Amino acid sequence: MLIIIHSETNQHTIARNLGRSEYSYYFVLKEYRPVLERLGRVVEVSDPQTEVDALYTDALSRGEACVFLSFSPPHRTPVNFTCPTLPVFAWEFSTIPNEPFAGDPLNDWRTVLRAAGAAITHSSYTVNAVREAMGADYPIIAVPAPVWDRFSERGAHLKRQPLASQVRLTLKGLLADSRELDLRAFGPVATREGVGIDFQAPPREHELVLDGVIYTSVFNPSDGRKNWEDMLSAFCVTFREVDDATLVLKLTHHNAEEALTDILHHLYKNQSYRCRVVLIYGYLADADYEQLVQATSYVVNTSYGEGQCLPLMEFMSCGKPAVAPRTTAMIDYLDAENAFLIDSTDELTAWPHDPRRAFRTLRYVTNWASLCRAYQSSYDVAKDDPERYAQMSAHAVASLRKFCSQATAEQRLETFFEHLFENRVVETPEA
Template sequence: MLILIHSETNQRTIAQNLGRSEYSYYFVLKEYRPVLERLGRVVEVSDPDTEVDALYLDAQARGEDCVFLSFSPPHRTPVHLACPTLPVFAWEFSTIPNEPFDGEPRNDWRTVLKACGAAITHSSYTVDAVHAAMGAEYPIVAVPAPVWDRFAARGSALKTEVPPKQFRLRLKGLLVDSRQLDLRAFGPAHLRRGKGIDFAAPVQERELLLDGVVYSSVFNPCDGRKNWEDMLSAFCVSFREVEDATLVLKLTHFDAEEALTDLLHHLYKNQPYRCRIVLIHGYLADADYEQLVQATRYVVNTSYGEGQCLPLMEFMSCGKPAVAPRTTAMIDYLDADNAFLIDSTDELTAWPHDPRKAFRTLRYITDWASLCRAYRASYAVAKNDAVRYRQMSEHAVASLQTFCSQAMAEQRLRGFFTQLAAARAAAVAEAPPA
């Protein structure tokens, strides 16, 4: 079987595309690839319009099955190709776009899903949303990005070492430490003392020392779905008098000033606090990312919804319990044994790519008081209940193995491709003679 794959962001463009629309599809493609290579011959294409059908026709001439996996949301998935095409997409809202807008018929995802005949997504929540729009018999399978094997292996290696009391990380980029920065530079205009940070300065290698109870989160601060404002304010209030509580925010965005400016203002607004807030904008080599994971006691998510949330899955695969809401894709892998769950309520919102901003779907709002309780309870466990923390850590690893291991992904994809091949064969057999 020939499996063609494509995402609009690729290895050459990922650096300048961090934080831009749909950039994370490249990371999903990378995680899928080793599994797809067990199922067939994989070719990554740069230009679907010029490459896919030529490769498909060659495969047909050899009698080889061929499928094109477009790692993209349906409204950016081509529907004009002769090659069978499947969108591989993430989605975190209660309904899929079911009406055309902005002059683009593909914005009605039903049009694309009908043309493709099947799809791949990453959670049971999205499968349910698609079935609500397309009917319960529509062929769609939930296959999360299979990150477990790589990160569980890292977690096992870390457990064999004696954990140090202090962790040392090196990074290239901007490092903001609430204990070392005059935050008045980011307050109201009449209080500001200079610029505070020179965003145009050359990138330098920096060192970060972490200790105490560390909470970490990895996200794009310009993505309005991430709701980092609640994450930060609740942390500052919950640990206002706690010096050994640290929140590390690893920011993924191509523009440091755009990524940091609003966050810095919120650091100012939430004063006073004795806890520590660290912002990282820059590159972490694998060894230093592993050090961040090892230093972390809890991974945090306070988003309005997730299509799957790769960083949350990665940290949990390493045995780090979560502080997070059990909504959207997170329903599939969070529970009270591997996370301190945050309450939430739903509210009307718009599909993110709809310029009309018309209310057509739901997102999930964090209960701020519940978040504060989760922070305090998790801190108490980290400090005083080593047995429960170890049990939560072990359950996180086991839960994520069931959710996003390569073995699970291979099983689901193999079964799905077999199902589609059987449906195509049946359709050909039932077709009237030409």
């Protein structure tokens, strides 16, 4: 079996595409690849329009079955190939786009999904949303990016202690520490004073030392789903009088100034507080990333919805309990035994690529008071209940193994492909 794969972002463009639309599909493709290589011969293409059908014709001439997996949302998935094409996509809203807009009929995902005949996504939540639009028997499967093996192996070598003690890591880029910044430099423009940050200066090395109860979140600050404003304000209020609580925000973006400016202003607005907030923008070598994971007590998510949330899955696979809402994809792997759950309520919103901003779907809004309670409860466990912390850590590893291990992905994909071949959704050569 020949499995052709493609993502619009690749190893050559990822650096400049960080934080841009669809960039995370490349990371999903990378995690899928080892599993796909157990199921068939894998070829990654850079120009699907010229390469896919040529590879397909060649495969059929040799009597080899062939499928093209497009790691992209349906409206960016080609529908003109002879080669059977399946979108592999993430989605975090209650409905899929079910009407054309912006002059593009492919914005009605039903058109693409009908043409494909099947699809792969990453959560049962998305499977349900697709089947609501396409019918209960539409062939779609939830296979999250299989990150567990790689990160659980890392986690096995790390201390799973609830408190950090002089954990040191080095980064090359920008480090903004609320205890070292003159926050007046990030206040209202008319009243700013003090020394700010020179975003044009060449990246340099910094050493970060972490102590106490460490909360970590990894996200793109320009991604409107992430709701980092609530994460930050609730942290500053909950730990206003607490010296040993630290929130580390590892920011993924292609532009430092865009990534940090708004968050720095919120650091100013949420004053005063004795807790610590650290912003990391820049490169962490594997060893230093592992140090960040080791220092972390809890991984935090306060988003309006997730297609799967790779950072949350990665940290939990390493044995780090979460502070997060149990919504969208997170329903599949969060529970009260591996996370401090945050209440949320749904509200109307628009599909993110709809320029009309028409209300057609739901997102999930964090209950701010519940977030504060989750912070406080998690802090109390880290400080005073190491036995419960150890249980939550072990359960996090076990839960994520079931959700996103390579073995789970291989079994699901193998069964799915067999079903598709049997039902001729994916063409097989004539005997």
